[in-house]
Amino acid sequence: MKNKINIAILGGGISAAYLSKKLASSNNVDVHIFEKDNHLGGLLNSSIVENQIVDIGPFFFPFDVSILELFPGISDFFFPYTPYYTITTPKLSIDKFPLTIKQFVKDNGYHSLALIVLSIITGRLLYLSKSNSETYAKFWIGDYLYRKSGLKYYFERMFHFDANKMSKTFAKDRMGGLERGNPAVIVRKLKNRLNNKSKVKWHSIARKKDVLFQDIFNFIYQDLINNGVNVFLEHNIKSVNINENGKYTVCCMHNNYNNFDYIISSIPIPTFDDSGNLRFDLSDNKYVKLISLYFGAVPNFNFTSHYNHSFIGKWKRITDFTHIYGDSKEHILCVEYTSNYDEKININEMIEDFKSSVEKMNIFSGEIRYITHKLTHHPYPIVSCENELEAEKTRKLMDKKGIYHIGRHGDFRFLNVPPSLEQAENCFQAIMQKIQRT
Numbered sequence: 489m490k491n492k493i494n495i496a497i498l499g500g501g502i503s504a505a506y507l508s509k510k511l512a513s514s515n516n517v518d519v520h521i522f523e524k525d526n527h528l529g530g531l532l533n534s535s536i537v538e539n540q541i542v543d544i545g546p547f548f549f550p551f552d553v554s555i556l557e558l559f560p561g562i563s564d565f566f567f568p569y570t571p572y573y574t575i576t577t578p579k580l581s582i583d584k585f586p587l588t589i590k591q592f593v594k595d596n597g598y599h600s601l602a603l604i605v606l607s608i609i610t611g612r613l614l615y616l617s618k619s620n621s622e623t624y625a626k627f628w629i630g631d632y633l634y635r636k637s638g639l640k641y642y643f644e645r646m647f648h649f650d651a652n653k654m655s656k657t658f659a660k661d662r663m664g665g666l667e668r669g670n671p672a673v674i675v676r677k678l679k680n681r682l683n684n685k686s687k688v689k690w691h692s693i694a695r696k697k698d699v700l701f702q703d704i705f706n707f708i709y710q711d712l713i714n715n716g717v718n719v720f721l722e723h724n725i726k727s728v729n730i731n732e733n734g735k736y737t738v739c740c741m742h743n744n745y746n747n748f749d750y751i752i753s754s755i756p757i758p759t760f761d762d763s764g765n766l767r768f769d770l771s772d773n774k775y776v777k778l779i780s781l782y783f784g785a786v787p788n789f790n791f792t793s794h795y796n797h798s799f800i801g802k803w804k805r806i807t808d809f810t811h812i813y814g815d816s817k818e819h820i821l822c823v824e825y826t827s828n829y830d831e832k833i834n835i836n837e838m839i840e841d842f843k844s845s846v847e848k849m850n851i852f853s854g855e856i857r858y859i860t861h862k863l864t865h866h867p868y869p870i871v872s873c874e875n876e877l878e879a880e881k882t883r884k885l886m887d888k889k890g891i892y893h894i895g896r897h898g899d900f901r902f903l904n905v906p907p908s909l910e911q912a913e914n915c916f917q918a919i920m921q922k923i924q925r926t
């Protein structure tokens with residue numbers, strides 16, 4: 489009988505859970521997951537704030553997300569939900585995300601319509617290269633609308649550097665809606681219509697009120713164990729060594745694990761040391777940190793997520809959990825701030841910044857009460873053009889050494905759950921083909 493193929497998956501987020509179940513259902517394969525935390529789930533992680541279950545941000549997906557097919561039991565943890573996105577504009581009015589021309593013209597006067605048209609025409613000529621986030625946005629909506637609508641600030645609040653140094657891939661992922669006039673997008677929409685997809689009444693699902701993501705991942709954990717996956721929790725990976733016999737060793741804080749035929753990484757992108765081995769502890773400077781502040785307040789209007797496109801306040805987005813899950817007068821909100829990896833985090837400054845900016849925006853009534861906060865490392869991967877090139881080089885080196893890469897980390901194309909799962913599926917197909925060939 490042939491020896492079993494030994495596969496290690498680094499990290500235990502949703503993309504690793506998906507891929508491990510797919511691999512475990514194939515014959516002659518032994519799958520191992522190494523996760524540094526004491527539970528699976530990664531960025532999908534809930535907390536309880538004053539009896540309300542909240543998240544750092546991610547809690548809803550498209551209704552047809554492929555993980556539901558693979559773990560049918562988890563459907564019970566979700567309910568149909570259509571999110572409602574709004575923004576505060578630079579003129580401090582409320583609009584739909586990312587913006588509407590109607591509100592823009594209301595804010596800026598009818599003459600702005602002529603300036604928009606003129607600026608879109610010149611944008612199509614001047615920014616044909618679409619080489620970074622800024623030129624990408626300016627190509628589609630023109631320089632005038634880009635600057636005046638606050639989109640520039642949306643980009644820069646997230647990453648603290650100029651949008652003209654940000655990768656275009658990032659803007660495409662975040663701002664795909666700007667391409668509405670693109671013939672390729674129109675054709676795709678028409679195709680969807682013909683396939684009857686537009687008849688779906690709701691487009692998203694959200695975790696149910698009383699469910700923590702940890703509950704969902706406990707279920708997934710049990711399912712994986714029942715399917716023979718070896719899950720190693722509290723295993724912080726330090727490096728992966730490539731051995732002379734072509735096999736790999738995974739080195740964790742306290743133990744080493746030998747003889748892997750394949751390595752699939754879903755954790756922050758590594759660097760290579762002088763002997764060509766991968767090291768996983770030097771990559772913090774390629775990420776920003778996320779600080780989720782929780783507040784109690786009474787909003788003046790309904791929203792799921794409200795974005796800050798104004799010139800004031802450094803916060804990026806507010807998610808209103810009570811709007812989704814409850815009906816008490818005071819709502820529990822999650823407010824997102826980001827910080828550079830080497831920046832000192834000052835929570836009091838953030839609280840003050842939030843309170844004073846929303847007071848000027850007049851989006852809440854009465855007192856705004858700070859409750860608590862949560863810090864997440866590595867929520868958003870590198871976005872500068874320079875870092876993207878560097879990451880691309882590293883990924884190519886990993887490919888050459890036979891190490892696969894899946895998930896959100898180190899790749900802008902997979903910032904949300906569905907594309908990450910699609911990529912995990914592609915990785916599964918590639919490995920199966922390789923195994924069948926050998």
Ligand SMILES: Cc1cc2nc3c(=O)[nH]c(=O)nc-3n(C[C@H](O)[C@H](O)[C@H](O)COP(=O)(O)OP(=O)(O)OC[C@H]3O[C@@H](n4cnc5c(N)ncnc54)[C@H](O)[C@@H]3O)c2cc1C
Pocket residue numbers: 498499500501502503504522523524525528529530531532544545546547548549550723724725726754755756768778824867868894895896897902903904905906908
């Ligand atoms: C604020 C916010 C809001 C979002 N909202 C949505 C949303 O509404 N819908 C949506 O589809 N997506 C959303 N996303 C994106 C979504 O959360 C991610 O795309 C997805 O969770 C990424 O899964 P992953 O498996 O690729 O990575 P992760 O979840 O990051 O998993 C990586 C795992 O690797 C582990 N790890 C890291 N380093 C090591 C190490 N050295 N050793 C061992 N283990 C390690 C981590 O602990 C983690 O468990 C949001 C993200 C953020 C930050």
